[in-house]
Amino acid sequence: MDPQNLDTLDRVPHGGASDPQLLDFSANTNPASPTGAATVYESAFSAARQYPVDDYCEFRAAAAEYIGVSGRQIIPAPGGLAGMRLLLSVVIDDGDSVAIPAPSFGEYAKEVQLQGGEPTFVDHDEIQTIDPEPHELVIVCNPNNPTGTAYCPMGLRALADRCRDAGTTLLVDEAFLDFTDEPSLAGTEGVVVARSLTKIFGLPGLRAGFLVATGQLRERLDVARLSWTLSTPAAAVGAHCLGETEFVEETRQRVEAERQRMAERLSERFTVTPSEAPFLLLETDEPVAEIIDEARSAGIVIRDATTFRGLDSHVRVAIKRDHENDQLLEALGV
Numbered sequence: 001m002d003p004q005n006l007d008t009l010d011r012v013p014h015g016g017a018s019d020p021q022l023l024d025f026s027a028n029t030n031p032a033s034p035t036g037a038a039t040v041y042e043s044a045f046s047a048a049r050q051y052p053v054d055d056y057c058e059f060r061a062a063a064a065e066y067i068g069v070s071g072r073q074i075i076p077a078p079g080g081l082a083g084m085r086l087l088l089s090v091v092i093d094d095g096d097s098v099a100i101p102a103p104s105f106g107e108y109a110k111e112v113q114l115q116g117g118e119p120t121f122v123d124h125d126e127i128q129t130i131d132p133e134p135h136e137l138v139i140v141c142n143p144n145n146p147t148g149t150a151y152c153p154m155g156l157r158a159l160a161d162r163c164r165d166a167g168t169t170l171l172v173d174e175a176f177l178d179f180t181d182e183p184s185l186a187g188t189e190g191v192v193v194a195r196s197l198t199k200i201f202g203l204p205g206l207r208a209g210f211l212v213a214t215g216q217l218r219e220r221l222d223v224a225r226l227s228w229t230l231s232t233p234a235a236a237v238g239a240h241c242l243g244e245t246e247f248v249e250e251t252r253q254r255v256e257a258e259r260q261r262m263a264e265r266l267s268e269r270f271t272v273t274p275s276e277a278p279f280l281l282l283e284t285d286e287p288v289a290e291i292i293d294e295a296r297s298a299g300i301v302i303r304d305a306t307t308f309r310g311l312d313s314h315v316r317v318a319i320k321r322d323h324e325n326d327q328l329l330e331a332l333g334v
Helices: 037-043 057-067 080-091 107-114 153-166 215-224 232-242 245-266 288-296 322-331
Strands: 074-077 097-102 118-123 137-141 169-173 191-196 209-212 279-283 314-318
Touching (some): 037 232, 057 074, 057 191, 057 209, 057 232, 074 080, 074 215, 080 107, 080 169, 080 191, 107 118, 107 137, 137 153, 245 279, 245 322, 288 314, 288 322
Parallel strands (some): 097 118, 097 137, 169 191
Antiparallel strands (some): 074 209, 191 209, 279 314
16 A cells, blocks of 8 residues: 555545435445345354454355355455455556546545556446556446446456456456346456445445455465455355345346336436446436435435536436335435
């Protein structure tokens, strides 16, 4: 980490409401979690009185089965973002260029700058067609946050091939890919995939996720990761959730149906960006602050999307359960 950059950076704004009385549409996490997760968490308490076994075999095996790779390729991490920081600390040096989609997750640029790297912003629609040669790392968020754009699998594989030929690492943040039926790039040579249990399993406070990497880079990541990467409860609950494939499929179907229904209704007032993620980006010709206040007066929090690079007239809303979505639609008058 470059200490000189710390004084020039700020915290990145995120969604999420701390008041439990508010209905939170600003954070795009699943409002449901797999059955049995709470029981597994409670059962892990006694084991938490000892240090975790640092190989995390059970968690790695569950993650590998879930995503379709070998357990050795799994690098446990306390959330997808922590995994990305680990990767950047291993591959980025002072002055290295990193191609970052815009608009997209604000933490990417901050994490690059913390390592002394230089963010190079690329329109999110063009990120998969860039020449990777000038960059040490290329980042793709698939589907992209906040637009919900899912990238063509063939286009991503072509980008992976170009990155490999150029000696450039490709990081694919697949935090929202579970909500689609698109294939993962996990296990592809030269590609590092970041995954999280935050979104699909509705457990942002658990702080559990993993990277998938191959070859020498996998070895370097495993050496560099913190010892006892995951807490005992996080590893146990994570392994349990990753085996709940029926829950994932049911969630995917619900989100797809509700997203289509909400998009149709919201289009009466907003310009709705097509999405394959559990959220919708809405463009408005009204003052964004007034729309946020309008929802808040009905006890609902929505995301001010003007904090994303290049967006100045947008809000973002999550896709939740049908009765919750009805409350949002009513609050916004559509």
